[in-house]
Amino acid sequence: MKTTLYIERDSFVHRLHPTAKVFGLFVVFWSIYWVDNPLALMPLALIVLAIALMMGAWENVYRFRWFFILIIVPTMLTWMLFYRVGKPLITLPPFYVSEASLMFGFGRGLKVGALVLASVLFLSGTKVEELAVGLSRLGLPYRLGFTITLAFRLVPLFMESALTVVDAQRLRGYDFDAGGPFERIRRYVPVVVPVFMGALRKANNMAMALEARGFGRTHRPTSFIEYRMHPRDAAAFAFLLALGAVSFWIYYSGLGAIPTG
């Protein structure tokens, strides 16, 4: 089972400096945040989709297609419970169905969907090491960045070990799907305990290996991979700043708002 969404490609997004990628994610989040009206949000979602196509991340977007629908519909229905604004079109308790609540609910659903889409794009073109470098350039302490990277590296190991235990228990006739939801949760005890103890056995050796390599001797350790800024990164920064400014202008001018009449 894959534990990251990263897809190996040589697109312009993949070649960007990690800081530009992290900044890009922040700007897209910012841009989506300011716009409420689904019609005003559409062009932004289309830009993100176009970038997905250009950078070869379509397989991840396609993989998440049901997830996007599952995010948009419940978010929309939830807001139709609580956003009681405008003249009701039909009576459908407990939902409040007005033009404003439909627009608001759909807008929120689309917004959450667009946020996830942007993050899928980011993760499709960014390795874990790049994420750690990007965040450390933005001020994240080295040890925290290292821990995040190490944890990402350990996940497949533990997951594999968990799946092995599941298979071993199934071979013995243990049924993980029997019973109600609570019984099904309780049935994971025989999986978690061996995985847990196996992980702890690694902890001491790992700590010794790290200290033997001088971990913690300096706050500014050298890195095997050096990332340099290029003119394309400056162009990306300029584009992102313009995108952020336009989105804020859409909000400020009222074009991104939902009519509440």
Place this chain on the structure above:
Amino acid sequence: MTELRLMWRNTRMVVLCAISAALYAAVLVPFKVVPLIPGVTELRPANAIPIVCSFLFGPAAAWGSAIGNMIGDFFGGVSPGDLFGFFANLFYGFIPYKIWEIISRGEGPVIRSPWIAVKYFAACLAASVLCADFVGWGDNLLALRPFSLLGNVIIFNNMASAMLLSPFILAAVYPRVRRGRMLYEELMPEIKPAPMPRKTLGLALLVAGEVGAWITGNLLSTGYWTPGFLPAWMAAAPYDKSVAMIVSPFMLLAVVGLCLM
């Protein structure tokens, strides 16, 4: 809360943090048992891991819980609300062992009597409520989802795993970890506990803050309470401004309580 900073100087704690995070993510990603709100949250056996790790590894588990949840989010897409999820999970892993230090009187967290079970339940409930408050508050501040949706589902979700799974895992692993001298008290003897009156005051503030935030968050986000002292434009759906004005002070109170503990 100084141990949350001090632990980064200790290589073993850094490794245990990465292991806690990886274990959480390794169980989180493949074992999503029953969807509670499709696309939003599901019944997660993995939520038992931060509780278990908290009693074993203290501050390393708190950071591990935050990072593990982040890795889980990265597997399925992130949004600005996940920043609140990061800190909510940090508290979810931080609170159980801090409360246990105050109420346990030197006993281990393995449930051997009804009285220990009551204390264990209280520690887990306090952690679950602040975690839920933080995510609900954050998502409602960003007007992505109403407080009452996530604020209640997360409590149920966390408590289900904490009560059905964690006690069994703890019973199996706590004695072994203690024998292996890998409990956080042994790895970080430099942690000096705060005086009892200060810790008790901290606990009282934490409980007051999180209960206050939970009650006001639910009342405001469902529209059952419209504070008369707020202007009408602040008290309107999606209630992000009223949640910011009323719930935020309770959240601050809870965090001050945690700092005192």
